[in-house]
């Protein structure tokens with residue numbers, strides 16, 4: 001086991017730098033350290049100006065996603081020992097503008113997220129708390145549960161070549177989340193989501209590269225969700241061609 | 248006001264990772280099918296032109312270059328078949344109650360259908 005390992009960090013300070021640069025740091029190598037531990041070590045002891053997001057340290061909050069040796073990873077789940085002998089190159093998530101160092105601009109993702117109305121929509125607004133809870137069987141829950149596991153870490157966007165080249169693409173996680181609510185037996189808002197989901201910049205921008213699902217730390221399988229939505233969209237289109245098909 | 252930095256795109260992004268390369272190969276191999284379709288349409292028109300034209304065209308198809316092209320087209324078709332069938336359980340997941348039908352079973356079903364259809368096609372020719 002080596003005593004130390006080298007980290008090459010992407011550095012960009014918006015007020016001082018014209019261009020980003022890479023800066024190499026040596027950190028102690030520990031068998032049980034993840035990349036995030038190494039970053040925290042550096043920030044605490046070596047360079048307090050180092051900027052990155054993190055919170056839970058356990059794959060729940062979804063804020064520590066970065067490119068580790070070119071691959072989108074939750075840095076709290078990327079063990080140093082898997083990158084021996086190093087160096088480990090850490091960059092901000094690919095495809096997003098860089099605010100500073102490892103921090104990317106989230107506005108585009110946030111705006112897309114709300115565009116699919118990721119909440120339960122009911123047709124009858126008059127329902128109140130007094131009308132009671134919505135019942136759901138375990139089988140109905142199983143139909144969408146997988147897609148509800150998303151932690152909005154955006155690793156799938158960083159892995160998606162379509163999003164890297166066409167910024168308007170709604171993208172994997174948001175489309176999977178739309179599917180999550182469309183498949184929910186309690187939801188009645190499908191038709192409100194179709195204008196975003198079925199649009200050219202929605203599911204039809206996807207060329208099924210499949211890397212979103214490969215990098216997803218929560219096994220959400222956004223690629224699968226998008227292909228399912230394509231089938232539903234096609235069936236919906238065919239139905240609209242029939243004289244009485246448009247339900 | 249701080250300015251976010253937009254990193255430049257590269258045109259060689261797809262060389263970076265194995266799955267990207269397979270994806271590009273699959274996309275570009277579609278052009279092979281376009282050429283193959285043209286060859287097939289020419290064959291049909293030669294059949295309409297009579298036995299001589301048909302035999303002449305068969306001669307062309309037997310040239311080493313044509314055989315090589317068809318071998319490549321077959322390989323590309325297999326790539327598409329395999330990746331398409333891999334997508335089946337993703338695009339059309341089946342559930343029985345709470346349980347997911349295992350993906351292998353769905354893919355197996357796709358291959359079985361392919362095999363069945365192939366047997367029918369081959370039988371049509373052999374029974375002729």
Ligand code: SF4
Nearest residue numbers: 150151153154156216
């Ligand atoms: S789908 Fe997966 S990779 Fe994408 S944001 Fe959600 S958890 Fe992250």
Ligand code: FES
Nearest residue numbers: 056057062064076
């Ligand atoms: S720090 Fe929360 S997911 Fe990594």
